[in-house]
Amino acid sequence: MRLRLWLALAALAGIGTAAAGIGYLHSQGIAPRTLAPYIAKRSSGHNDLITGSGAWVARTLTGLDRGADEPSALPALALGAQPRPAPEAQGMPRHVSTVEELRAAMAAAQPGDVITLAPGNYLVRKKALEARTAGSAAQPIVVRAQHPGSVMIDVTTLEGIVVAGPYWRFENLGLRGVCRNHGDCDHAFHVVGGAHHFTALNNTLVDFNAHFKINGWRGQFPDHGRIEGNTLRNDVARRTRSPVTPIDLVAANDWLIRGNLIADFVKLGGDGISYGAFAKGAGARTVFERNVVLCEQRLRAARGLRVGLSLGGGGTGKPYCRDGRCITEQEEGVIRNNLIASCSDVGIYVNSGARSRIVHNTLLDTAGIDVRFPESSADIEGNLVDGGIRSRNGGQLRSQDNLATPVGLLYLGVHPQRGHFIAPASLDLRWDGEAERRAVSESTPDLCGKARPAQAAYGAFEDFEACLAPR
Template identity: 50%
Template sequence: MTKTLFKRKARRHRQWINPYTAVALGVGIMAASVVLAVNSIDVPPRQLARYIEHRAAGHNTVVTALAGGVSKFFTAQDRKGDVRVTAQAMQVGAAVDAIPLKEDRIGARQTIFVNSSAEAIRAIAEARPGDAITFMPGEYRFSGTAVSASRVGEPSAPIWVRADRLGTVFLKLDMVEGFRVSAPHWRFENLNIEGTCQDHSRCEHAIHVVGKAHHFIARNNVISDFNAHIKINGAGADFPDHGSIEGNTLTNLAVRNTDNPVTPIDLVAASHWTIRRNLISDFVKAQGNQISYGAFVKGAGSHNRMEQNLVLCEDKLRAPAMQRVGLSLGGGGTGSAFCRDGRCITEQQESVIRENLIAHCSDDGIYLNKAAQSQVRQNVLIDTAGIAVRFAQSSAEISGNQVDGTIRQRDGALLRSADNDTTSGLGLFLGWHPVRRQFDDRGVLAGLTSRVQREDSDKGMESAARCLGLRTQQVVDKASTSSKACQP
C-alpha cells in the first residue's frame, strides 16, 4: 500500500515538471515581464528606437548592428501601414477661390498698384492708413536687406500688401528676411512667396512680425522654402499681440540644410494670436539637433490658439533620422532674454490646441513644455508618437482627442484626460493601430466613434472633421458645412 502511494506521488511529481509545462510557464513569465516592462517604460516605439540607436553609437559593429535591427523593427511596428493623410483630402490652406472675409477690405481708402520690386518697396515705405498696396500679376525678385513695413496702420484703416488673386503674383526672395513688420495693423494676403537662397541658413523668414506690430494678419498666402516662414517676437518692452495667421499654405520643397531653427510658424513672447486653418507641411531640419516643429508658441505668452490646422510633418519629404514635432505649446524652451516676463517661469499660459489634424510625425504630434492651464481638445493624431506633457509647470486638460499613439505626462506635469481614444503602449509595439484604421487608403477619415459615453467628444470630432473638410460616413447637411459652423 505504501509503495503504491509513493508511485502515485512520483507520477504526479513527474507530471508537474513535464518539460512542455515548464516551457509554457517560462514563455508566460517572459511575456508577462515584457508587457510589464513595455508599460512601465511609457515610451512610444519610434522614440525608443531612436534612443537605442543613440546609446549604441560608438560601440563595436555587432552591438551597432543589433541595435540597428531592433530600432528598425520598433519603428516599423509603430509606423507601418499604407494610410497616408494628404492635403488633397482636406479643405485647408491657401486657395485660389478663397472667399474674402467681409472685413477684408473695410477701411481701404486707396489702391496702389505696383509693377516692380522697387515700386513695392517704395509704396510700403511710404504707406498710409487704408492703403491697399497691390502687386500686378507677375514675378518679383527681392534681395539685400528686409523690406521694412514700419508705417502705422489704424484699426479702421489697416495697410494691405496683397495680390488680387492667389497664384498671379510670385515673390522670389534671396535674403535673410523678406518683410519686416514693426508697426500695427498690417495685412498680407493672396501672395506666393518663395525663398530662393542656395544657402538655407540665409532664407530665415518670409515675414518677420516684431515689437509694436500688433493686430497683424496673414491670410491666404503660399509660402515655401524658409526656415521660419512667419516669425513673431517682441522687441524690448513691445510685443506684437492679437495677430492672426489664417488659411495659409506653409511648406518646403527640400530638406532644410541648416542648423538654424526650422519651424514654419515660430511665435515667441506674443499673446492672443490665432493660428487657424493652415496647411503646414515638410519642415525637415538636416543639421544641428535635427529637431523641427510645425508651429510653436512659447516665450511666456498667453491665450494663443492653434485650431483647425492640417499639419503633415512628412508629406512629400521623408527623412526618418530627424525629429519632427507637430504643434507645441512651449517648443524647446526660450532663453530668458527673449521671454515676455524675462524669466519664462511658464512658456505658455491658458493657450489652446483644438480641432487639428496632425499626421506622419517622427516624434510627438502635440508637445507641451512648461505650458500652464492648457487645453488640448478634439484633435486627430495619425502616425505620431502621441501627446506629451512635460515639466511641473505644465497643466493641461486633454479631452475628446483621437490619438494614434499614447498620452503621456513627464517630469511632474499634471494633466486631466477624458474621453480620448488612444492606443496602448503594448499595442504600438505589436503594430496595433485602431485609430489609424479609421482612415482609408486615400487618407480620408472613414468613420467616427459612436459610443454613447463619447457623445460629446464625437460631436467635437465631427466638428473638427467638418471644419477640415474631411469626408465621413456620417451625413453632414449643407448648413453644417458653412463657414459659420467652423468659427470658434
Template identity: 55%
Template sequence: MYPRRHRAVRTWSTLALLALVAAGAVAAVVVQSAGVAPRALARHIDRHAEGHPALLTNSAGWVARTLTTLDRGDGAPLAIPGIGALPRAMASRQTGREVLLGSATEVRSAIAQALPGDVLTMLPGHYKFSQTLSLAQPGRPDSKITLRARRADTVLIDFATAQGVVVTGPDWRVENLTVRGACTAQPDCQHAFHVVGGAVRFTAVNNTISDFNAHFKINGEQGRFPDDGLIEGNTLTNASVRETAGAVTVIDMVGVNGWTIRRNLISDFVKGGGDRISYGAFAKGGGARNVFEQNVVICESRLRGLAGQRVGLSLGGGGSGKQYCRDSKCITEQDQGVIQSNLVASCSDAGIYLNGAARSQVLHNTLLDTSGIEARFAGSTGDIEGNLVDGQIVQRDGALLRLRENRTTVAAALFVGQHPVRRLFSTDGAAVLAWRGAPPRRTAPTPALPDLCAAARPQLAALGAFEDLARCRHKAAP
C-alpha cells in the same frame, strides 16, 4: 516509462509557456508605464549604438528599423483638400485706396509711403528681392494696410535674403501671395515674415510660403510685443530638408499673447543639421492665450523617412532663455493656450507637446502616426479631452493634466504593430481619411467646438478633430 516522460515534457512546456506569458505581461506593464513609443526607443538604440563594432551597430540598426516600421508603418502621406491656401481665391473686399504695383521698385516705394486703409495690390508677375522689405508704416485697427494679390497663384515673390519681410508697424494684412526662399546658400533664408515689436494685429491670409527655416517668426523687441495676430488659411511648406544647425519651426512665436493660428496646412519641416529637432508651430516665452485650431500638420508629406525628430504643435516648444521671455522669468512657457480640432500626422516625435504650459486646453485633436501627446514639467496643467490619438498620452516630470474621454493606443500594441485608432479609418487612393464605420463619440454633451472642416458638431461630438473629412473637400470646391 514513456508516458511519464511525456507528462514531464508537457509540464515543463506549460511552465515555460506560463513564464513567457508572465514575462510578456511584465514587459507590457513596463512599456506602458514608461510611456516610450517604439519610434522613440528606436532613436535611443540607434544613438547608443554609434561608434561600436560593426556587428553591434548593424544589429542595433535592424532592431531600430523594425521598431520604427511596427510603429509607423509604410502608409502613403495624407491628402487633405480644403485646408490651407485655396488656389485661385479672390482677395477679400477692401474699401481703401488701391495702389497698383508692377515692379519690385514700386512695391518697395509703396510700402514706405503707405497710409491707413491703403490696399497695395501687386499685379500678376514674378518679383525678386535681394533686400528685406520693411512694413513699418502704421495702420489702424479699423483701417489696416493690405499688401496682396487680387487672386491667389498670380504673384510669385522670391527672397534671396535672410529675412524676407520685417513687420514693425501695427495693423498690416498680407493676402494671396506666393512667397519663396531663393537664397544661394539655403540656410541663409531664415524668416519669410519676421513680426516684431509694435506690429500688433498682424494678419496673414491665404498665402503659400515655402523654403524658409521659419515662415513666421514672431517675438518682442525692446519690451514691446506684437500681440493679437492672425495666421489663417495659409499653406506653409518646404521643398527640401533645411540644412541648418539653427532653429527650424514653421510658426515660431516667443513671448506674444492672443495669436490665432487657424486652418493652415503645415508640412515638411525637416531639419538636417544640429540636433535635428524641428516643430510645425509653437508658442513659448511666457506668452498667453494663443490658439492653434483647425490646422492640418503633416510633419512628413513629401520628405519622408529622414533622420531627426519632428514635433507637430507645441505650447512651450523646447523652452526659452529668460532674456527672451515676456516677463524675463518664464515661470511657465505658456498660459491658457489652446490646441483644438487639429489633425496632426506623420511625425517622427510627439504630435502635441506641452512644456511648462499652464492651464492648457488640448481638445478634440486627431493624431495619426505620431508618438502621441506628451506633457512635461510641473508647470503643465489643464485639460486633455476628446482627442483621438494613434499613440499614447504621457505625463512626466511633474506635469498634471485632467484626461477625459480620449481614445488612445496602449504601448504594447504599438510594439507589435497594432494600431486600432488607425483602423477606425479607411482610405481611398489619395489617402484621404474616411470613417470605416460609425465614429467613436463623446458620452455626454460638450460645449460647442470648432470642427476641422468648419462644420457644425452634434451635441455628442465625434472624438477627434472632425465629423466628416469630406466636408473639407466641399469647402474647397469653387
C-alpha cells in the same frame, strides 16, 4: 524530451522578459518610434554586429509603430491657401509691378492703403521688404495679390518681409526661399516689436526655416495676430542648424492660428528637432484651431524628431521671455479641432504650459500627447489619439473621455484608432463604420468648419469629406 523542455522554458522566459519590457515601456509611456532612435544611437560606433543589430531593432520598432515608410498623395483640402482670393480689401488702391515700387509703396504707406502687386515674379535680394509705418484698426495697410497664385516673391535674404508697424495685412501672396544655403533663408515674415494686429490670409510660403517668426523687441510685443488659411511647407529637408518651425511664436499674446496647412518641416542639421508650430516665451492665450499639420507628408528622413503643435516648444532663454523669467512658457493656450499626422515624435507637446486646453484633435501616426514639467497643466478631452497620453517630469493633466491607444499595443503593431478610418495612411479619413460619439456641452466648429452636434464624434471632425476642396 529534456531538450524540448529546456527549449520550452527558454521560450517562456524570453516571452516573459519581452512582456516585462513592454510593460515597463507602457508604464513610462515610451512609444516605439521614440525608443528606436535611442537604440540606434547607443548601438552605433561599436563593431558591425552590434551596430547592425541595433539598426535592425530600430527599424523593426519604427515599422511596428509607423507602418509603411512611403509618402502619400495629399487630397485637395479646403484648408490652407485656396485658389479663391481673400475678401476684397477696401481702401486707397496702390498698384505696383516691381520690387522697387513695392518697397517704396510699403515705406510710404498710410492707413487704408491697399498695395496690389501685378501678376509676376519678384526677387527680394540684399535687403528685406519692410513694413514699419502704422495702420489702424479701421484702416489697416494691406499688401496683396488680386488672385492667389498670380504673384511669387523669391527671397534670397535672411528675411523676406519684416513687419514692425501695427495693423498690416498680407493676403493671396506666394513667397519662396531660394537660398542655396538653407541657413540664409530663415523667415518669410518676421513680425516683431510693435507689430500688433498683424494678419496673414491665404498665402503660400515655401522653403523657409521659420516661415513666420514672431517675437518682442525692446519691451514691445506684437500681440493680437492672426495667421489664417495659409499653406506653409518645405519642398526639401532643411540642411541647417537654425530652428525649423513654420510658425515660431515667442512672447506674444492673443494669437489666432486657424485653418492652415503646415507640412514637411524636416530638419537635418543641428539637433534635428523641429515643430510644426509652437507658442512660448511667457506668452498667453494662443489658439491653434482647425489646422492640418503633416510633419512628413512628402519628405521622409531617418534621423531627427518632428513634433506637430506645441505650447512651450523647447523652452526659451530668459532674455527673450516676455516677463524675463519664463516661469511658464505659455498660459491658457488652446489646441482644438486640429488634424496632426505623420510625426516621428509626439503630435502635441506641452512644455511648461499652464492651464492648457487640448480638445477634439485627431492624431494619427504620432507618439501621442506629452505634458511635461510641474509648471504644465492641461485639460485633455474628446481627442482621438493614435498613441498615448502621458505626463512626465511632474506635468499635470486631466485626461477625460478620449480615445487613445495603450502604448504597450504599439509594440505589437496594434493601432485600434487607425481602424476608425478607411485608409488613414493616405488620409482617406472617411469613417469605417459608425463614428464613436460623446456628449459635448460647449461646441466649436470642427476641423472642416461645420457645427458639431450635441453627440459629437471623437476627434477633429464629423465628416472628413467636408474638409475636401470642391471638385
